[in-house]
Each structure stands twice: as structure tokens, then as C-alpha cells.
Amino acid sequence: MRLIARFEYDGTDYSGWQIQPGDTTVQGEIEKALYSLCRRHVAVTGAGRTDAGVHAASMPAHFDIAPGEYSRIQNGLNTMLPSDISCLSVQQVDDDFHARFHAVSRSYVYSIGTGRHPLNSRFEFQPGIDNLDIEAMKKAVKYSSGYNNWRGFAKEGGGNTTWDMTVSKVSVVENIRGWTLAITANRFLRGVVRIWSGTIFRIGAGRIPPEAVRSILETTDKRLAGPSLPACGLILTEVRYPHEI
């Protein structure tokens, strides 16, 4: 039987989601936990890959087990996982369900904090700035919808052959802790959220105009795009499927 599980993790101490020889990864820890519970290798397929240091509030992943193992997994997964990875839910899905291919949208949040606050520093970028131009940032994020070729914000060398992304929701919110950028799209090219966030940040700092976002999307010219912001500020918040599962 095929299961979907949703995982929350603090990515600080991991070399990202995906298994890589010699590195400690989130997928690797989950497969290790499943090995302890099932006494055999159970391959886990995530809805996507998060980079080193990036967090997830909810990362779905599917894997196949024998029916007799179901209760063991429900009860035992959190006991076996390290404390910075948590299984939020497990449920059965159709045998042809695919966590990655069937996902219709992914949502990320990038947090920029004011000042230098250790109590928040694991989950936000703290550039030591107390003031960003929120109106310019709002204008800039609006330009981020309506263009499909996101090559200008993507990291090269990610093995991409197509560069389309359909962004369905973007926002920037100012709150007592700083600024939160949110973006939802059908898919994400490599590096896009952190480079896009870096561009919005640069716009908020008054270094380039809001229209730069439009130019980058229209021309796919990376030269105006911001630097990639640090991984700690990025959280994968939600992955959706066509039907509620």
C-alpha cells in the first residue's frame, strides 16, 4: 500500500532534503527511521527538494509499505526520527499517487527580520536593517505574477530544460518582526525563491526600482536580480494536490 506522510523540519543542520552520499539529509533520516521500523529499505519520494538549511512546515512524501506495517509506522515514525524532523500525518493514497508529479502548487515564505534577534535567527534572515520601503516591495511583488519565463531568477546548472513557472499568489507583509514574502507557484526552478527574495529585498532597500522585477522577467537578464538570500529565512509552507488527500 502507498502512504503519503507530511514532514515538518528544521533544516539548519541538514544538507537539504535529498539523499547524498556522505551528507546528513532529511530524506536520508526518514529512510533510516523507516528502515528501523520495517527492517528493509523503503524508498521515500518527496514533493520537491529543499536546499541545505531550508526548512519545511509541511513537506509531503510518498512511500510503499506492506499493510501489516501501517500501524507500526503511524506509531513509531516520530520515535525513530531525530527531534528536528517530525511526521505530522500519515495516510493511505492510491497506488499510483506521486508526491512530486501530482502536486499542483507549492508555497514558500521568506522572512526578513529587523535587528539582530537570536530568538528568531534560525528562521529568518537578519540583515541588521530596520527599514525597508514596503510600498516599493508591494509594487515589485505585483510584477511577479503574469510572466511565465522565470529564467532570470533561476540558478543556472540545475538541469532545467524549460523555464516556465505559473505564479498564482505573491505577497509581502510588514509585521512587528520584519517582512514576510510569500510566493505560490505550480513549480519552482532551482534557486528562484531566494534570488527573487533577494531582488525584492534590494528593491526595499532602494537600490533598484520595483520595475526591475518586470524587466528581469521580460528579458530573463539576471544582471538586475538580487543576491540569493540565506537559506535560514526560507520555509516550504504547503504543497497542494488536485483533490484533498
Add this chain to the structure above:
Amino acid sequence: MRLIARFEYDGTDYSGWQIQPGDTTVQGEIEKALYSLCRRHVAVTGAGRTDAGVHAASMPAHFDIAPGEYSRIQNGLNTMLPSDISCLSVQQVDDDFHARFHAVSRSYVYSIGTGRHPLNSRFEFQPGIDNLDIEAMKKAVKYSSGYNNWRGFAKEGGGNTTWDMTVSKVSVVENIRGWTLAITANRFLRGVVRIWSGTIFRIGAGRIPPEAVRSILETTDKRLAGPSLPACGLILTEVRYPHEI
């Protein structure tokens, strides 16, 4: 000249506030940073001591410097401090100001989280419980005002000779992440917040009645008191002085 500085810290990796030989402490790190800036030992006196693993949103501390060192300290302290300790502000005070003796109130918050959430686990206790009896807890915290002998909630062996504490504010709030207990008093005996929180938690779990708090305060009998909850859930949030400084 005498300065007061306020520090925020993530206490996870520290053996508490106070300097102890062989241990990494918050006070020790601050004195190290001041040594780098002033090239001599500058003794730092905090408003109190937090235990190993306890955090502070704002811990005031005073120390004396030469007038010529002031700007160096304002500009350089955060550069020298490790990333999990931050200096929020520095200002001059009267030469007889004492961060500990002149403090009139201290406030702590203890957070209990639902479920198992790595993104919050550094700053809350996550007992894996989704349901506590908030009405019983509210009743229990109300009993916490009005009694002055807190020996029943204090850790023995702390070198205390008096056991009085005047609690001026207590509350328990339920929110989407769990429960937050808050307590403000003129002073705190050793271990009180974590044992008091453990007692309120036990009451919320239905194991003892809300009136237990009253009995413990009236009789100073520790037998009904809860276990000391883990340090990670505890944050020193504020220390006040007679005049705004």
C-alpha cells in the same frame, strides 16, 4: 561610567547565565566580547541568573567602562558576540545603579506546544499533548496571586534564607500553537517558574485539581507540586526598574 545593556539570547547551547569554570555561559561570552573591545576584564552584573537552556528576550546587565570606550562598545558588541547572543541596547546610568538590586519586577513566559513541531521546539516544551483543560489552568493561576511564601514551588539548596515572592501578574493563554503561562513577580526563588509551570501543566492534564496550587502555597508542601518542566520552554521576557531607564 556605568552602562546598562539589554541582551537577548537563545540559551539552548549555554550552561546558563552565570560564569562557571569550564562551562560556556552567557555572562562569560559577554565578558569575552568586552575583553576584545576594551583589552581588559570588564565585570558584568546581570539582573538575575537564568538556568542552563533558559532563554531571554531581554536580560539587563550593568558594567563600568571608561568614557572613551563607550562608542566602541555601542558599535562593536554585536560584532564580537556569538550569533545566539545579541545586545539590544546600551545606555548610560547613574554610577550607583545595580541591575540586580534595583530591579522591581521580573517577567517570565513558559510555552507548552501541541504536537511535535521542530520549527518551534527550541522555545517550547512539546509533551505530545493536544488537549489541556484551560479552565482548570485559569483557575489554578488565579490562586497563584495573594500568597507570599513560595517555598512549596522552590528548588531546595539554592541558598535561600527567605521564601517570599510577591506575584503581581499571572495568566494562561491558549493559542493556535499551544499554551502560554506568564508570571511577573518582584523576585523569583530558584526553580520556581519551571515547577509552577509543571504544576499548572499537571492540573491542565487533569491529574490534580486547581486547588492544589492554593494548598502548596498555604502549606509549602511540595508533594503536590508538578515536575520541573524542561528549560527550553522558559523565556525571561522583561525586567523592570523603578524609573524608566
